[in-house]
């Protein structure tokens with residue numbers, strides 16, 4: 193993230209006065225630093241709440257207390273939002289474990305509390321479960337599952353836009369990525385879409401999440417084309433990752449019933465997104481194995497942590513909050529339908 197360094201430096205300087213008055217609040221597992229005592233308490237309590245909630249959602253049980261508190265640094269800013277969680281991994285009794293965690297989040301209070309914080313806390317659950325770096329697409333995609341409906345909807349829209357623009361990754365490539373690709377937004381959006389599909393496929397809720405973890409554990413063993421093919425076959429019954437990819441894309445092409453129902457009744461919503469009533473011939477279900485390299489999407493509201501992430505085995509960049517833009521008029525019409533609107 194070398195390019196971001198100057199921006200990071202500027203932000204750090206601007207924030208310096210506010211940080212001088214930071215308050216700290218400690219709970220069992222977090223040491224939360226925020227601009228005021230009230231905010232520190234609010235975020236500390238919510239971090240503990242999500243720590244329990246997300247572990248129950250994914251594992252069906254709470255995580256044991258961490259050996260040392262996770263520093264959680266909260267910065268309130270307007271506009272962009274994001275976060276970064278840094279892990280170190282080690283061994284304990286021959287088992288891979290997380291040895292330390294550090295978390296930083298930045299943005300508006302509401303978005304931090306309802307999207308960014310649960311997202312970052314979900315990373316800790318996944319890291320705890322595996323004790324080592326989680327495949328990127330699933331680490332981010334699984335964490336986006338914890339965000340609020342609006343953000344998940346945004347990721348869904350973004351995923352379709354990216355696939356339509358030919359920027360998607362083949363799942364064979366996505367699954368084996370151990371580092372963030374240059375086209376990072378794709379990893380978040382596509383990772384989320386695939387995770388959501390697999391959780392549903394696995395029965396939804398806790399059961400679906402459990403199956404996803406099982407699938408990841410198998411695929412990670414070796415992290416080869418073969419290991420992922422075997423994992424997908426054993427856990428989901430597809431012949432191969434390519435067969436899973438086809439099923440996932442078919443699901444994206446299938447209009448959810450409620451979108452159709454709302455088509456004429458949701459001005460500015462699904463109907464507006466369905467530009468020109470376009471048809472659904474999937475041109476490039478075969479997303480390119482090598483992504484088309486385009487300039488970064490300008491609408492990305494990137495988050496910039498003060499520190500370069502320093503997880504040695506697997507450096508983690510800050511989380512993106514992609515903004516949704518209307519499709520550019522000069523783009524080819526969408527071949528994948530927009531997602532269902534979030535429930536109100």
Ligand SMILES: [Zn+2]
Nearest residue numbers: 311332335511
């Ligand atoms: Zn993340």
